């Protein structure tokens with residue numbers, strides 16, 4: 001298994017990213033827990049074949065959540 005060298009804090013960050021990368025997420029289209037990472041920022045559903053743009057190592061990042069909320073608010077106000 002892959003391990004980062006030199007430092008406990010760096011190892012913790014890598015462990016967290018790898019765990020998030022290998023987790024299956026809920027597909028926004030068919031609601032099944034079948035969303036798997038296809039490449040950096042690419043998430044594909046193993047059930048309905050839909051592909052989504054997400055964060056590099058998890059389907060949603062904190063910055064992505066904020067951006068999605070701002071886009072939603074802007075779409076509502078215009």
Ligand SMILES: [Zn+2]
Nearest residue numbers: 027030045048
């Ligand atoms: Zn799906």
